[in-house]
Amino acid sequence: MVTRRRLLAAAAATTAALSACDPDGGATQSGGTAPPLDPSSWPSVREQFALAPGVVNMALFAFASHPATVRAAIEKHRAGLDADPYGFLHANEPALERAVADAAAAYLRTGREQIAFTDSTTMGLGLLYSGLRLRPGDEVLATEHDFYATHEALRLRGERDGTTFRKVRLYDEPESAAAEEMVRRLRAAVGARTRVVAVTWVHSGTGVKLPIRAIADALAEVNRGRAEADRLLLCVDGVHGFAVEDPTPDALGCDFLISGCHKWLFGPRGTGLIWGRAEAWRRFTPVIPTFTGEPDGAPGPAATPGGYHSFEHRWALAEAFTMRTAIGATRVAERTRGLVSALKDGLARMSKVRVRTPRSPEVSSGIVCCEVEGYGAAEAVAQLRGSKILASATPYATPYLRFGPTALNDESEVEATLRAVRAL
Numbered sequence: 001m002v003t004r005r006r007l008l009a010a011a012a013a014t015t016a017a018l019s020a021c022d023p024d025g026g027a028t029q030s031g032g033t034a035p036p037l038d039p040s041s042w043p044s045v046r047e048q049f050a051l052a053p054g055v056v057n058m059a060l061f062a063f064a065s066h067p068a069t070v071r072a073a074i075e076k077h078r079a080g081l082d083a084d085p086y087g088f089l090h091a092n093e094p095a096l097e098r099a100v101a102d103a104a105a106a107y108l109r110t111g112r113e114q115i116a117f118t119d120s121t122t123m124g125l126g127l128l129y130s131g132l133r134l135r136p137g138d139e140v141l142a143t144e145h146d147f148y149a150t151h152e153a154l155r156l157r158g159e160r161d162g163t164t165f166r167k168v169r170l171y172d173e174p175e176s177a178a179a180e181e182m183v184r185r186l187r188a189a190v191g192a193r194t195r196v197v198a199v200t201w202v203h204s205g206t207g208v209k210l211p212i213r214a215i216a217d218a219l220a221e222v223n224r225g226r227a228e229a230d231r232l233l234l235c236v237d238g239v240h241g242f243a244v245e246d247p248t249p250d251a252l253g254c255d256f257l258i259s260g261c262h263k264w265l266f267g268p269r270g271t272g273l274i275w276g277r278a279e280a281w282r283r284f285t286p287v288i289p290t291f292t293g294e295p296d297g298a299p300g301p302a303a304t305p306g307g308y309h310s311f312e313h314r315w316a317l318a319e320a321f322t323m324r325t326a327i328g329a330t331r332v333a334e335r336t337r338g339l340v341s342a343l344k345d346g347l348a349r350m351s352k353v354r355v356r357t358p359r360s361p362e363v364s365s366g367i368v369c370c371e372v373e374g375y376g377a378a379e380a381v382a383q384l385r386g387s388k389i390l391a392s393a394t395p396y397a398t399p400y401l402r403f404g405p406t407a408l409n410d411e412s413e414v415e416a417t418l419r420a421v422r423a424l
């Protein structure tokens with residue numbers, strides 16, 4: 001069981017790793033300045049970030065650093081808000097909100113009315129699993145491998161409304177997780193009262209990636225025999241696949257995709273989204289009143305929580321999506337895959353290391369989990385920090401040493417990481 005205490009302990013280990021590396025902050029740039037972006041050049045992409053120099057950061061996927069255009073947008077919006085908060089908000093909000101929705105929709109290749117904006121994955125999961133229309137006795141089928149926020153949102157829903165949830169185990173040893181078997185186990189666990197299947201695209205505790213398209217196809221077969229109101233909805237916590245893998249939500253085949261934008265996308269901290277299929281949104285009732293001025297009937301805006309927000313961060317999401325679209329989702333996916341393969345291959349060659357994430361990109365993505373003989377995960381994280389390699393420990397019942405090479409890392413950093421692990 002993941003307890004809140006475990007979660008906080010693992011988070012604290014990661015935080016300590018980050019803060020101990022460069023007490024002065026070590027920022028290479030301040031504000032939003034950086035050389036102009038050449039989206040075809042990885043060094044140029046990397047230059048857009050004010051990362052501490054002299055360290056290899058393999059934990060950037062967990063909480064984003066902002067690129068220069070995002071920093072500049074935040075500063076610009078903040079200056080306007082500081083000068084005249086109410087006036088600036090009302091003069092600019094409609095256009096800036098629209099720019100965010102358009103940039104997100106262009107990246108996701110979807111309609112902007114299908115997207116709700118949130119503060120985080122956790123908020124998205126909480127809103128979705130609170131707002132889906134379910135009756136007492138309806139069941140949500142989750143898995144043993146989801147993040148705490150999915151399970152807790154479902155538990156709370158059960159307390160309020162008498163829905164139930166069950167967790168299915170999709171694999172026993174993560175490194176041998178197989179696509180077909182995961183689909184089979186999930187499909188076999190669907191019962192007559194199951195209305196929602198809640199899964200996680202890439203498991204942050206093991207690095208296993210689910211074959212979402214194949215799961216969607218298997219559930220579509222079940223749905224063929226069901227009335228519209230009883231149709232299974234496939235809801236995916238997509239945070240560790242979003243902006244590292246390239247399929248659009250439509251191509252994935254799910255009904256809802258929930259993600260933070262402050263992880264692999266490098267969007268503003270405190271941003272996230274829920275994407276939903278038009279028919280799926282019809283089975284959702286908003287939880288927090290919206291303030292959006294969108295026309296009635298646009299489900300994403302209606303599901304976007306209203307209230308005054310940290311608008312400078314929310315509005316700068318447009319720049320994050322625009323930058324990522326310019327780089328290209330497929331190039332990011334290929335680049336990450338190359339770094340991940342090199343890291344896994346190198347780790348697998350060390351007899352004291354057991355790589356727990358599968359080798360095949362069919363069932364793995366950007367997260368690489370492993371165990372080092374003689375070291376607990378938090379201890380390994382602390383030792384690596386001494387070699388200026390920033391990793392994290394998984395916040396789950398069995399903690400693993402975890403790396404997450406992103407498109408900001410390069411081959412020499414993978415090599416440095418391997419040298420440091422070898423030296424443990």
Ligand SMILES: Cc1ncc(COP(=O)(O)O)c(C=O)c1O
Binds near residue numbers: 121149239
């Ligand atoms: C699978 C998964 N879902 C959700 C979260 C929470 O994301 P957020 O910080 O955007 O709420 C995490 C980790 O932070 C995670 O690993």
